[in-house]
Ligand code: FE
């Protein structure tokens with residue numbers, strides 16, 4: 188349990204930290220501007236939520252910001268109100284923004300909470316660029332991004348970090364403070380960017396701004412609250428991100444159109460539509476991921492030369508309902524249903540096609556819940572499984588793992604979030620037979636902050652360690668996983684922070700694991 192700390196306020200103090208010295212006068216200044224219809228208005232500094240970039244291609248990247256001079260105003264508008272606002276953007280080769288190579292103007296509209304998504308193209312592959320926005324007479328912070336290598340390139344190296352689960356009230360974002368100081372090409376975020384619930388006052392290291400969120404305005408303000416954090420802003424400004432949602436971007440453990448609470452069934456798709464819209468509005472996603480009502484295309488493939496091929500999954504929107512009533516339970520017959528699915532049939536075919544057609548050295552499945560079997564024992568001595576993760580969908584898991592085996596997909600690596608703890612596991616063709624072939628590996632990254640400071644090991648799992656011989660490593664601290672891919676070795680460093688209830692914990696490498704090309708299975712690095 189985290190020890191209580193001084194309440195953290197994300198108001199002026201952290202805004203100043205985010206904006207840098209000299210921003211104070213801007214905050215105090217009301218900026219006059221002419222809106223699209225020519226009306227004069229005055230507002231405060233609009234770039235309070237920072238800048239971001241994402242989904243790098245060889246010739247471009249998405250640039251993101253949202254105008255929010257009053258980011259937590261109750262109506263979710265960010266405090267502009269009314270008319271659309273022109274926003275200028277610039278891309279330069281230097282941090283000082285002197286050598287501008289592209290620029291343009293987009294219109295921020297109230298329909299999308301004055302968010303801006305610029306899909307820049309025509310850039311050079313594998314290059315670092317810097318970018319900035321200007322609106323209502325104010326300049327945003329300068330962000331740094333990087334394009335992907337050209338499809339025909341043979342890169343020697345790709346460095347990225349992956350992260351998940353940033354429950355705001357449960358801990359500080361020190362992991363992002365440390366991640367922002369790394370030398371990375373990319374960040375992958377695997378779900379639980381926000382948490383939708385209310386919180387018990389007094390049981391949190393940071394203040395919370397309200398009860399469970401349902402409406403679009405509430406979802407928008409939850410994102411705004413999280414994105415005011417200076418360390419989260421710094422990590423977004425430092426690297427392009429690839430993001431995919433899990434459950435808490437909408438509701439805990441929802442499955443497709445089935446909410447956790449059956450009483451909410453009739454209104455659930457309306458809620459999902461609001462949640463997906465706010466997700467898209469606040470992240471550097473392409474227009475191809477723009478929700479149409481309650482549906483959104485979040486699964487996608489991103490390729491980094493012949494070195495890494497990422498299939499980024501959406502395991503919530505199309506899954507069958509958790510079997511056996513969800514929870515951590517023995518498998519009932521429903522769990523063995525061959526029609527059980529995490530991805531839906533269309534996404535599954537797409538994934539299996541990607542795995543069969545890839546020519547990359549490393550084939551990455553970026554997704555949400557733990558794929559390796561994780562057995563623990565209940566009070567009655569029975570084996571129990573987390574039914575919200577792949578443990579509740581063994582037929583779907585077998586279809587993927589047997590495909591990896593049958594088609595001989597090279598060097599498959601699953602990267603995972605959700606469980607708020609670090610694991611490294613060999614993926615067995617048949618988890619009921621620990622001697623069966625290893626067909627890939629899984630790196631499970633811990634949370635950024637969810638669960639609070641944590642401990643070196645979770646006793647529930649430690650007691651079950653000998654039941655899960657394919658799990659080679661476990662740790663229950665907060666942090667992220669840093670991956671360094673070369674042509675012959677994938678090295679994963681489990682970066683952890685010792686505490687998140689006080690600021691400024693250093694990051695350490697708690698463990699390092701490696702995979703060698705052509706030899707499925709983990710090796711200590
Ligand atoms: Fe989580």
Ligand code: CA
Pocket residue numbers: 378379433434435605
């Ligand atoms: Ca989750």
